[in-house]
Structure formats: structure tokens, C-alpha cells
């Protein structure tokens with residue numbers, strides 16, 4: 001099992017879903033964890049739970065659509081713990097929209113959270129990582145980056161852009177021993193995913209129907225992503241940068257639930 005003992009990790013969007021799974025797993029591996037969210041009650045609850053289990057955690061509230069707030073998330077970790085070793089860019093807007101008629105406001109909102117915020121957090125984190133002799137940035141992407149479901153047009157483009165940022169940053173930041181890798185996540189069962197299905201008016205049958213299309217007979221769980229993220233965050237992957245790991249990738253161009 002990877003060790004994150006002594007590492008300071010910032011995980012955006014970690015009050016629920018995949019981000020929370022990553023934060024809890026990182027804490028269990030010895031990391032000091034900064035929880036980020038928009039809802040203070042949720043963030044406080046997440047930190048209290050980690051503290052009860054004997055872990056060191058703190059929370060910061062920020063809307064990542066805002067430039068200053070993005071920088072503040074990473075600066076909070078530096079003020080609280082003295083630096084940043086690991087940044088996980090997990091928060092994202094999964095708003096639906098077709099490219100042919102998505103309003104420009106939707107496009108902008110998605111790009112701000114899914115692409116600009118990771119860029120800004122990366123900039124802030126690298127300042128600290130340089131002084132600490134290195135670090136690891138893990139970007140949470142989606143298998144939609146390759147083509148994407150039609151109804152997830154702008155979202156899919158944002159995740160493709162994130163993949164380019166991962167590889168570009170990896171190429172330039174290796175001089176500081178800062179590694180940058182990406183996990184392209186497949187369909188994962190989270191509270192957010194269940195909420196979206198409810199909003200789409202789907203009944204309870206959506207889950208078995210979804211599972212029937214999946215290669216492993218289940219949807220992914222936050223822990224599947226957390227295990228992969230721990231590998232990239234830890235020194236187990238000390239020689240790995242610019243890498244993209246696909247979880248549950250379907251053949252490019254032929255998603256089974258198209």
C-alpha cells in the first residue's frame with residue numbers, strides 16, 4: 001500500500017463523492033489533508049470525521065469559479081501546514097449541454113471550474129513545491145475526454161483540455177521534480193451522480209440498467225479512484241509523470257451506453 005506519511009495534500013471538491021473518497025484514503029495513508037468545498041457544514045463534517053479517526057485535516061471554503069478563491073485554496077494549505085506536496089484537482093462542473101446549442105454562459109462556467117481552476121491551483125501549488133524539492137499534481141479527468149457523450153459536450157472538451165494541461169505541465173515542471181498525472185475516471189456511483197439521475201427524471205431502474213453496460217458488472221466507486229490517486233500522489237510513482245490512467249475505458253469511439 002502506498003504511503004503518504006508526512007505529506008500535505010489539497011483535494012479540491014472533497015466534501016462529497018470521489019474527492020471525499022480520495023481525502024479519506026489519503027488521510028488513512030498518513031497525509032495531512034485539506035478538504036475543499038463550497039458548503040461549510042459539509043466541509044466541517046468531513047473534517048470532524050477525519051479528526052475523530054485520528055487524522056490531521058482542515059477545510060477551506062471557496063467557489064472555484066472565482067480566480068482569487070482558487071489561489072486562496074492552496075495558500076490556505078501553505079499557511080496552515082507550511083506547504084503543499086500533493087494537489088488533486090478533482091472539483092468539476094458536470095453540467096449537461098450539447099455543443100451545437102449550449103449557451104456561452106454554460107461553456108464559460110464549465111471551463112472556469114474544470115480548466116481554469118486547475119490551472120490556477122497548479123500555479124500556486126508549484127510555487128510551494130519548488131521550494132520543497134518537488135511534489136505531485138493529480139488531475140481528475142474523465143473518459144469523456146476522448147470524444148465524450150453528446151449531452152456532455154463542453155464538459156468533455158474541458159476534460160480533454162485538462163489532459164493537454166497534464167502533459168504540458170509534466171514536460172515543463174520536471175525540472176522542479178514536480179510530477180503531473182491524470183486519472184480519467186469512468187462511470188462512478190456518487191451522491192452527485194444519483195442527484196443528476198433524479199433531476200433527469202430517472203427511476204430506480206437506472207442503476208441496474210447502467211451496471212448492465214459496465215465491463216466489471218458494477219459502477220466504479222470513489223475508492224477505485226482513490227487507490228489510483230494514492231499511487232500518483234506517493235513516491236511509488238516517483239518516476240512517473242505526464243501519464244494518463246484510464247479507469248474503465250471503453251473502446252474509443254464506441255461507448256456502450258452511447
Ligand SMILES: NC(=O)c1ccc[n+]([C@@H]2O[C@H](COP(=O)([O-])OP(=O)(O)OC[C@H]3O[C@@H](n4cnc5c(N)ncnc54)[C@H](O)[C@@H]3O)[C@@H](O)[C@H]2O)c1
Pocket residue numbers: 012013014015016017018019037038062063064065089090091092093094113140141142143184185186187188189190191192193
Ligand atoms: N462520477 C462519475 O461518474 C465521474 C465520471 C468521470 C469523471 N468524474 C470526475 O470526477 C470528479 C469528481 O466527481 P464526482 O462524481 O465526485 O462529482 P461531485 O459532483 O460529487 O463532486 C464534484 C465536486 O466539485 C465541486 N464543485 C463543482 N463546482 C464547483 C465550484 N464552482 N467551486 C467549488 N467546487 C465546485 C462540487 O461541490 C463537488 O464537491 C470530477 O472531476 C468529475 O468530472 C466523475
